[in-house]
Amino acid sequence: MTTITAEEWNDVLFGAADLETGPSGGRMPHRIPAGLRRQLDGDAMFEWVESCSAGVRMRFRTSADRIALTVASTTLATNGVHPPIALVVRQGDDRSLVPLGDPTVVEIDAKRRVTGIRPAAPETVSVAVRPEQPVEIRRPHNARVELISLTADGTIEPSPPSGRRWIHYGSSISQGMDAVAADRTWPAAAASALDWDLRDLSLAGNAQLDGFVARTIRDTAADIITLKIGVNTVNADSFRERTFRPALHAFLDTVRDGHPTTPVVLITAIACPIHEHSPGPVVARPDGMAAAAIRSIEKDDGALTLARTREIIADAVASRGDDALTCIDGRELLGAHEADRLYDRLHPDQLGLDLIAERFVAMMR
Structure with a gap:
């Protein structure tokens, strides 16, 4: 069995600038480096959209036929309503959505301040994969997802993206x-x-x-x-x-x-x-x-x-x-x-x- 946690996320995560420790002890990817994004500290809306992982994805190969991913997700609500969020799993031409069911819900007011948080616990999702073929898991573009662990009954090897x-x-x-x-x-x-x-x-x-x-x-x-x-x-x-x-x-x-x-x-x-x-x-x-x-x-x-x-x-x-x-x-x-x-x-x-x-x-x- 192979389990990826903490700094090992850097080996299989692409499209992020850096990682920080999240409230559940996992790692949260950011698209702007920490030293730079602090130049706009206190703007909750900027902090929210920056930490939503548009373009950030995990890419790896595994000898297993199933993986387990533990995450803690956070979504933004407007008037108490929040959009559905999901991981996108791709292998070649195959594509599937993995819904994330019980996220922490945050509300931000017109002055770009957090006005309420409804916390939720981390969840584990299981995904069937084809052994030894590159797996790409795209993180939600409209939610913040803290990565806690990736586990497989077999090896996990990075599969970096190619192309321009x-x-x-x-x-x-x-x-x-x-x-x-x-x-x-x-x-x-x-x-x-x-x-x-x-x-x-x-x-x-x-x-x-x-x-x-x-x-x-x-x-x-x-x-x-x-x-x-x-x-x-x-x-x-x-x-x-x-x-x-x-x-x-x-x-x-x-x-x-x-x-x-x-x-x-x-x-x-x-x-x-x-x-x-x-x-x-x-x-x-x-x-x-x-x-x-x-x-x-x-x-x-x-x-x-x-x-x-x-x-x-x-x-x-x-x-x-x-x-x-x-x-x-x-x-x-x-x-x-x-x-x-x-x-x-x-x-x-x-x-x-x-x-x-x-x-x-x-x-x-």
């Missing part, structure tokens, strides 16, 4: 918190289709050109880097034109410090009618649909709209004289004529995510 190393940075549209499974977010689906090794730095609500994210990208090996920028900066009304342009250049400068010749693709916002020509912030209506705040660009000189972010991003790419830097108009991934795919007028439904993945793959090929 791809770093993707984006918003909730990329993290796909509403995707039906961890392999159905658009970056995960695209990585599978292209056979790329994804490092997913999608941070729902938090694609804010933070320097600590640029430094994470700078210090991570990559063969291609994609940066999907625009929607969160408008949603949060976090920049004006005066600050957005230099922040974008500074982010790119930092990335280039570590990747001077790596292909970098900037992707502008997909079509989102509520913010095409209306500045942020986004507000939630009583019916759960998103809307733009009632404002006037004339009264808010320099306030950003999605249309203006696209222009600034395209201008920045053209001005840098960087042959390895290109730009994709996000409306080529999901256009204005497909706005019905935005189930809340802001986030794509699963079909919308599938369309984005399919079109991105076609562009990359």
Whole structure:
């Protein structure tokens, strides 16, 4: 029998920056290194989305035909309701979902503070596998999962991913918190289709050109880097034109410090009618649909709209004289004529995510 615990997780876990000890004594993967993510200490929503393991997966071979995985999972509830969470187990063309049944439930208020926790105990799930064939277990993209132990009646050997190393940075549209499974977010689906090794730095609500994210990208090996920028900066009304342009250049400068010749693709916002020509912030209506705040660009000189972010991003790419830097108009991934795919007028439904993945793959090929 082989059991993996503690630091041995590093041998079979891919797509994470580091691990920290969790409340149940296991190990919790993070996508931003500890020393950098502390620069935003106290923001419960950022801490939540960063610790949800988009793109993080276990990969190994085993001589056993069954494994047991013990985890402690945590999910975020909205108005007392939380989404189902599951592990995705893949071997070749075979795929299965393993539901995680009784997670700890956390609630976060509008001021991005934790307001309640309903704790739950760790659980053990058993998974049938084919001996000696690579096993990939994708962790939930919409939940925090503490790894306690992996046990098999046989050997367990790491099976590192292959293919082009791809770093993707984006918003909730990329993290796909509403995707039906961890392999159905658009970056995960695209990585599978292209056979790329994804490092997913999608941070729902938090694609804010933070320097600590640029430094994470700078210090991570990559063969291609994609940066999907625009929607969160408008949603949060976090920049004006005066600050957005230099922040974008500074982010790119930092990335280039570590990747001077790596292909970098900037992707502008997909079509989102509520913010095409209306500045942020986004507000939630009583019916759960998103809307733009009632404002006037004339009264808010320099306030950003999605249309203006696209222009600034395209201008920045053209001005840098960087042959390895290109730009994709996000409306080529999901256009204005497909706005019905935005189930809340802001986030794509699963079909919308599938369309984005399919079109991105076609562009990359």
